[in-house]
Amino acid sequence: MAKVTIDGLEMEVPDGTSILNAARMVGGDIVPPAMCYYSKLKGSGGKCRTCLVKVSQGSAKDPRPMPKLVPSCSTTVQDGMVVENITSLDVLEARKGVVEFLLINHPLDCPVCDQAGECDLQNLGYKHGLAKTRYEEERRTFEKADIGDNIKLHMNRCILCYRCTYVADQLTDCRSHGVINRGDHAEISTYISKAIDNDFSGNMIDVCPVGALTDKTFRFSSRVWFTKPMDAHRDCKKCSGKVVLWEKGNEVLRVTGRKDKYGELEEFICNECRFEKKNTSDWVIEGPRHIDKHSVISQNHYELLNNIKVDIVKYQKQVAERVNKG
Amino acid sequence: MARKILLEHLNVPGIETLEVFRKMGGYQAVEKVLKTMSPDDVTEEVKKSGLRGRGGAGFPAGMKWSFIDKKSEKPRYLVCNADESEPGTFKDRYLMEKIPHSLIEGMIVSSYALGAKTSYIYIRGEYFYVLRILEKAIAEAYEAGFLGKNILGTDYSLDLHVQIGAGAYICGEETALLESLEGKRGNPRMKPPFPAISGLYASPTVVNNVETIAAVPHIVNMTGDEYAKIGVGRSTGTKLISASGHINKPGVYEIEMGLPVEEFIYSDEYCGGIKNGKRLKALIAGGSSVPILPEHLITKTANGDARLMTYESLSDGGFVSGTMLGSGGFIVMDETTCIVRNTWTLARFYHHESCGQCSPCREGTGWMEKVLHRIENGHGKMSDVDLLVDIAKKIEGNTICPLGDAAAWPIASAIRHFREEFEYHVKYPEKVKDPKHFFYAPFVSEKMNASIA
Numbered sequence: 001m002a003k004v005t006i007d008g009l010e011m012e013v014p015d016g017t018s019i020l021n022a023a024r025m026v027g028g029d030i031v032p033p034a035m036c037y038y039s040k041l042k043g044s045g046g047k048c049r050t051c052l053v054k055v056s057q058g059s060a061k062d063p064r065p066m067p068k069l070v071p072s073c074s075t076t077v078q079d080g081m082v083v084e085n086i087t088s089l090d091v092l093e094a095r096k097g098v099v100e101f102l103l104i105n106h107p108l109d110c111p112v113c114d115q116a117g118e119c120d121l122q123n124l125g126y127k128h129g130l131a132k133t134r135y136e137e138e139r140r141t142f143e144k145a146d147i148g149d150n151i152k153l154h155m156n157r158c159i160l161c162y163r164c165t166y167v168a169d170q171l172t173d174c175r176s177h178g179v180i181n182r183g184d185h186a187e188i189s190t191y192i193s194k195a196i197d198n199d200f201s202g203n204m205i206d207v208c209p210v211g212a213l214t215d216k217t218f219r220f221s222s223r224v225w226f227t228k229p230m231d232a233h234r235d236c237k238k239c240s241g242k243v244v245l246w247e248k249g250n251e252v253l254r255v256t257g258r259k260d261k262y263g264e265l266e267e268f269i270c271n272e273c274r275f276e277k278k279n280t281s282d283w284v285i286e287g288p289r290h291i292d293k294h295s296v297i298s299q300n301h302y303e304l305l306n307n308i309k310v311d312i313v314k315y316q317k318q319v320a321e322r323v324n325k326g
Numbered sequence: 327m328a329r330k331i332l333l334e335h336l337n338v339p340g341i342e343t344l345e346v347f348r349k350m351g352g353y354q355a356v357e358k359v360l361k362t363m364s365p366d367d368v369t370e371e372v373k374k375s376g377l378r379g380r381g382g383a384g385f386p387a388g389m390k391w392s393f394i395d396k397k398s399e400k401p402r403y404l405v406c407n408a409d410e411s412e413p414g415t416f417k418d419r420y421l422m423e424k425i426p427h428s429l430i431e432g433m434i435v436s437s438y439a440l441g442a443k444t445s446y447i448y449i450r451g452e453y454f455y456v457l458r459i460l461e462k463a464i465a466e467a468y469e470a471g472f473l474g475k476n477i478l479g480t481d482y483s484l485d486l487h488v489q490i491g492a493g494a495y496i497c498g499e500e501t502a503l504l505e506s507l508e509g510k511r512g513n514p515r516m517k518p519p520f521p522a523i524s525g526l527y528a529s530p531t532v533v534n535n536v537e538t539i540a541a542v543p544h545i546v547n548m549t550g551d552e553y554a555k556i557g558v559g560r561s562t563g564t565k566l567i568s569a570s571g572h573i574n575k576p577g578v579y580e581i582e583m584g585l586p587v588e589e590f591i592y593s594d595e596y597c598g599g600i601k602n603g604k605r606l607k608a609l610i611a612g613g614s615s616v617p618i619l620p621e622h623l624i625t626k627t628a629n630g631d632a633r634l635m636t637y638e639s640l641s642d643g644g645f646v647s648g649t650m651l652g653s654g655g656f657i658v659m660d661e662t663t664c665i666v667r668n669t670w671t672l673a674r675f676y677h678h679e680s681c682g683q684c685s686p687c688r689e690g691t692g693w694m695e696k697v698l699h700r701i702e703n704g705h706g707k708m709s710d711v712d713l714l715v716d717i718a719k720k721i722e723g724n725t726i727c728p729l730g731d732a733a734a735w736p737i738a739s740a741i742r743h744f745r746e747e748f749e750y751h752v753k754y755p756e757k758v759k760d761p762k763h764f765f766y767a768p769f770v771s772e773k774m775n776a777s778i779a
């Protein structure tokens with residue numbers, strides 16, 4: 001076990017835990033945002049840099065601070081480590097920079113994007129971004145493409161988190177989906193536009209943090225906040241069959257996997273459940289789904305960090321109180 | 327004449343062949359280590375020599391070798407970084423092209439020290455003809471029994487392969503190089519784990535620059551202590567410098583560490599002074615990634631000491647008034663140079679070469695290039711200059727690999743030292759329309775003029 005302190009909160013976690021996962025064990029404000037890390041996909045993380053934190057004490061043995069901010073998703077905790085997330089102005093400044101970088105080439109087409117309302121980038125932008133853009137140049141554009149019969153790739157919106165490539169690599173049996181080209185021209189692609197046809201390819205849609213991969217059977221049928229999420233299941237030979245149905249009236253508009261409060265799927269589901277079972281009679285309905293994530297779906301629970309300094313003082317006080325109490 | 331080690335026999339006819347190379351003392355180090363030294367003895371000599379990595383970062387080579395995981399069951403690898411793609415750097419090519427056996431001898435001796443049974447030279451795609459030279463030299467070495475099974479009758483065996491890259495700068499970064507060598511997309515890996523623990527094929531690996539490896543046989547022959555006597559302080563030995571730009575004698579020079587920068591630029595033995603009697607304006611001392619220096623900080627440091635060609639002296643003053651020895655790509659610029667144009671050119675390079683994995687570098691390099699393009703062509707705003715500084719700051723230190731830093735430093739330092747020139751481009755857009763704007767009438771600082779008058 002290792003003892004770590006994150007934003008003044010002390011906790012004990014198993015050795016080998018990442019800083020991000022340690023923070024998630026406690027939850028709340030001290031959890032850094034993660035746009036590329038996905039606990040269920042091996043090798044993911046380290047790319048988007050939104051989860052950067054400051055390590056002001058490396059470990060009990062070697063108390064020197066780490067020279068640079070580190071990605072919390074891929075840095076393991078050491079016994080005696082002290083981490084600053086939202087209590088460090090450096091971190092907040094760097095994160096603001098990352099959010100800006102992610103947004104400069106991202107189209108501001110939320111009004112016509114299916115992901116709007118459940119988009120991680122939208123949430124991140126609200127929380128950390130600037131209200132105005134400093135980018136005057138033309139945004140880079142790509143052609144839309146189809147990935148198989150059911151998935152639309154809208155590369156303009158992609159933030160190159162690489163999650164979908166890990167899905168293709170780890171859930172499907174051929175490695176035909178990956179990244180081509182370099183730098184800000186890099187794009188995800190199926191090898192020579194070969195369609196991915198595979199029982200689990202649809203999970204790419206769910207792991208995509210933005211609207212780059214969308215469900216063609218749902219596209220443009222409704223804004224997500226007009227649909228009603230219901231937990232449901234069915235007997236499925238390929239997957240657990242545990243899904244969320246997004247209904248409007250009695251119509252099932254969309255089927256997705258069940259996401260936790262960090263936007264990660266609890267279990268991957270198969271394409272049959274996702275794309276082919278669009279009747280309520282296909283499913284056993286369990287009841288309405290509670291969406292933990294603060295997003296439009298859970299009724300405008302946006303927390304603005306616009307006056308960061310004040311928030312930090314308040315926050316530190318709260319932490320001190322919590323620590324004193326217990 | 328200064329002492330030459332790596333290039334001593336450069337002008338001997340036929341030095342590229344094994345026969346002549348041996349006549350000049352080549353492959354003696356292989357005999358010496360295999361027959362009289364243990365692998366750890368070799369590492370110890372390299373440690374004593376104070377040899378530091380010549381690829382850019384200047385990490386002590388002996389120390390890097392001692393980090394290699396000896397407890398691992400997996401095979402160990404030595405990989406030579408011959409990707410040399412940093413603008414301004416062309417010393418490794420020169421060495422491999424002229425004296426290929428010096429690298430091969432270095433590979434054998436170093437592999438022995440590390441306990442590697444298979445080693446690789448990863449060479450950049452554009453050096454295709456050098457690949458042919460190396461392949462020929464390797465074939466000769468196999469034939470003469472310096473490579474392959476039971477080298478010189480001992481029980482040490484080594485296979486050496488050359489792998490050609492596909493022309494990406496990022497594949498010079500050691501972990502991207504390993505990915506590429508494994509046949510994957512050349513994306514840098516997250517560190518830790520460092521290659522010494524988990525490198526090529528997840529096995530303990532050492533990656534060293536061509537020049538670093540080529541210096542090892544000489545260290546073995548002359549002993550580490552003798553090698554350490556050359557140079558100043560922690561900058562020992564000799565260094566290859568590839569000099570280019572507005573000088574009379576561009577080329578590759580071997581210098582003893584500690585040579586004054588002034589002598590290097592103006593002496594006829596080296597660069598031979600500025601071309602066409604022009605005035606020196608700026609210097610990029612160690613390849614395009616290092617901070618640029620303005621005239622008054624080139625030959626003297628901020629405290630007025632003579633600036634020397636050493637790791638320490640060149641970085642004296644840190645980012646405020648210093649630079650770095652880097653890979654030894656020495657680019658001299660005279661008064662006709664437009665610093666904004668030069669900075670934009672570099673920005674274009676880094677934008678083109680970013681691997682695109684992490685967001686600050688992927689998006690930031692492109693953004694900086696576009697803003698610089700605007701300023702250079704007379705479409706900039708005053709606020710763009712500070713915007714550039716801010717973007718550079720947000721990239722620096724926040725990326726997976728140092729390419730992000732390498733893209734940010736040249737821009738941040740150019741603005742630090744030449745801000746007035748950037749502002750001039752914004753103030754007088756019509757004067758910078760002609761791409762050769764400072765060619766006929768060099769830029770003159772208004773502030774300086776005012777203070778003189």
Ligand SMILES: Cc1cc2nc3c(=O)[nH]c(=O)nc-3n(C[C@H](O)[C@H](O)[C@H](O)COP(=O)(O)O)c2cc1C
Nearest residue numbers: 379380381407409410411498499500534535538728
């Ligand atoms: C973007 C980037 C490009 C690099 N290119 C080269 C290169 O072309 N050649 C080289 O020897 N080292 C290059 N390096 C440095 C290597 O990562 C590594 O530090 C070096 O090969 C280690 O060898 P050394 O210790 O002998 O210098 C590069 C580093 C970065 C970040």
Ligand code: SF4
Nearest residue numbers: 681683684687725727
């Ligand atoms: S800093 Fe640039 S080159 Fe290095 S990993 Fe990130 S995107 Fe790739």
Ligand code: FES
Nearest residue numbers: 037046048049073
């Ligand atoms: S979540 Fe850690 S870098 Fe993206």
